[in-house]
Every structure is written in structure tokens, then in C-alpha cells.
Amino acid sequence: MLSQYLYISTAPTLSREEIESILASSARNNSARKITGLLLYNGRNFLQLLEGDEAELVDLMLRITHDPRHTGISMLEHKEVRHRVCPDWAMKRVMIADSIESRREALEADLPKGLDPQMRKMIMNFAVLN
Numbered sequence: 163m164l165s166q167y168l169y170i171s172t173a174p175t176l177s178r179e180e181i182e183s184i185l186a187s188s189a190r191n192n193s194a195r196k197i198t199g200l201l202l203y204n205g206r207n208f209l210q211l212l213e214g215d216e217a218e219l220v221d222l223m224l225r226i227t228h229d230p231r232h233t234g235i236s237m238l239e240h241k242e243v244r245h246r247v248c249p250d251w252a253m254k255r256v257m258i259a260d261s262i263e264s265r266r267e268a269l270e271a272d273l274p275k276g277l278d279p280q281m282r283k284m285i286m287n288f289a290v291l292n
């Protein structure tokens with residue numbers, strides 16, 4: 163069964179290196195497990211979209227939940243899907259522009275086209291928070 167998870171969490175200010183290290187683990191492990199998705203970090207919170215086989219995601223969510231680099235994981239969405247929206251991204255880092263005004267535009271260009279409208283809205287709402 164193909165599933166998607168969308169969650170937010172809270173993190174202290176992490177260095178660029180720490181974020182790079184999370185992305186490096188993700189790229190390595192996710193490719194091997196056919197997990198895809200995207201990760202946003204606004205300096206205080208993460209938002210991550212994960213998609214793949216349900217059993218693989220349960221396993222990954224368990225690891226992520228116990229990762230001391232963040233806390234307070236809150237699940238926004240967990241559902242079965244027919245297609246991936248990020249088929250080509252083992253874990254894409256979506257940058258959040260510095261100026262709130264330019265965030266919407268930048269994200270519109272960066273977010274995958276196949277994202278369903280409700281999920282797109284949740285991600286957009288997260289991205290314009292400061």
C-alpha cells in the first residue's frame with residue numbers, strides 16, 4: 163500500500179551542517195527504501211512530506227519520532243494514495259525565502275505539481291508562518 167505522511171515538528175535552531183546531515187541520511191536511506199518526499203525548515207519547525215510503502219514509512223516514522231534533533235511531532239495527514247507527488251525526490255529540501263512576501267511565489271514554483279489542493283494549502287500556511 164502506497165501512503166503519504168505529512169507532519170510538523172519543533173526544533174531548536176539547527177546549523178546548516180545539521181540540516182545537511184539530516185538530508186544526507188535521508189537521501190541515502192530513502193533511495194534504498196523507495197521513500198520520497200520533501201522537507202521544509204523555517205528555523206524553528208520542520209514540515210516533512212513522506213511517501214512510500216506503508217510498512218517502510220511506519221518504520222521510518224518510528225526512527226524520526228525518536229530523533230533528538232526535534233520534538234513535538236504532530237501528524238497533519240496520513241493517507242493511502244495512488245500516485246507519488248515527489249517520485250524523483252529521495253528527499254527534496256524546499257527552501258523558505260527570507261522575505262515573507264516572496265515566499266508564496268517561490269514555493270508555488272518549488273512545490274510538486276501533483277500535490278492535492280488541501281495539502282498544498284497546509285504547506286503554504288506553514289511556510290508563511292514566522
Ligand SMILES: Cc1cc2nc3c(=O)[nH]c(=O)nc-3n(C[C@H](O)[C@H](O)[C@H](O)COP(=O)(O)O)c2cc1C
Binds near residue numbers: 171190201231
Ligand atoms: C526532521 C527530520 C526528518 C528526517 N527525515 C528522514 C528521512 O526522510 N529519512 C531518513 O532515513 N532519516 C530521516 N531523518 C533522520 C532519522 O531520524 C535518523 O537519524 C536516520 O534515519 C538514521 O540513519 P543514518 O544512521 O543512516 O543516518 C530525519 C530526521 C529529522 C530530524
